[in-house]
Amino acid sequence: MSLLQSPQSQPQPHAGRRTVLTAAVAAAAAGVPLLTGFGSGTAHAAAAGDLYTSNTDLYTRLPNGEGTEYARRYRRHEMLDASPDGRYPYNRTTVLALHGGGIEGGTSELCLGIAGYHPATSEPVRADGPFHDYWMFEGLRNSDNRGLHVTSKHCDDHVARSMAAGSLNVLSLHGCSAAQAGAPASRPEAVVVGGLNAGFQRLMTEELRAAGFQTIDGAKVPDLNGDHPDNICNRTMLGKGGQLELTTELRQSMFGTFTRQGRPKSTNETFWRFTAACRAAIARLEAGADQRIL
Incomplete structure (x- = not known):
């Protein structure tokens, strides 16, 4: 990835076997349809049985x-470089x-x-x-x-x-x-x-x-x-x-x-x-x- 590449330009998430199978089982048990839009940039199915789709979702729902x-x-x-002629790690x-x-x-x-x-x-x-x-x-x-x-x-x-x-x-x-x-x-x-x-x-x-x-x-x-x-x-x-x-x-x-x-x-x-x-x-x-x- 280029240093200038933005998160939006990165490849979208793919679903691993464990993710798909777990989501399918959870959906069937709950009697709800399985989300299939794993490539969506706006919403993701919960991975490996996650209750929250992101940290933001978790923080919002558990305020x-x-x-x-x-x-x-x-x-x-804290890092500081106040020297005009030196460089500090x-x-x-x-x-x-x-x-x-x-x-x-x-x-x-x-x-x-x-x-x-x-x-x-x-x-x-x-x-x-x-x-x-x-x-x-x-x-x-x-x-x-x-x-x-x-x-x-x-x-x-x-x-x-x-x-x-x-x-x-x-x-x-x-x-x-x-x-x-x-x-x-x-x-x-x-x-x-x-x-x-x-x-x-x-x-x-x-x-x-x-x-x-x-x-x-x-x-x-x-x-x-x-x-x-x-x-x-x-x-x-x-x-x-x-x-x-x-x-x-x-x-x-x-x-x-x-x-x-x-x-x-x-x-x-x-x-x-x-x-x-x-x-x-x-x-x-x-x-x-x-x-x-x-």
Whole structure:
């Protein structure tokens, strides 16, 4: 995608097999006709059983929900270049957790850890960084947090969109089941590596495997590949980004207590090994030639 290409000029969303089948089942159960206008620029059928067609739809229909049903957290680091004869670096990478809190457990904590902050305190893990910008949407309900899920193609939160559009890179974190990822029953702890940035995929795969994690090529799991141009992980300055889908078993292995309240304070060695691998991949990515703005 050209740096000047607008969202309206990008290819329209396509429907994956899981989206179509889930929508069909839900429609049949509700006794309503199935929406077929997946290519429409004005309305989309809910993906994978989503109740809300976008973040805007969710915010509108739950006007008093923030702080009780859901939360949004983000950090944009202050950047300054006041020198007429020098040039200073800017933050190149944003980390996203679109389905944090109780929706896809563990992704909020991973988002903070990869960005350089401790999940329990939001304080820097290392005083010298590096630090990355981050944005997350979190389910706060005691149950039925899955009802707050908005698929990545339909994320239109203004802050999230602006942060992705102002970044060279995005790493978006998600949760899935071992069956969805195609992980073997004998080893269900796995992560699907996807997104449109092939170089980022390669680096992430190399670093995660070197750290002892089982990776699965997103191209082998089309429904989890994160390769749609409208996926917010790809709405970057370069028109491409990275996405990780972690199985439930892998996410559970990273915490002593796998509850929304318990996870931030019970991160373990597996959690920090995973976040360190992701940070190493980001560092290698940011050292590339396409990361320089002349």
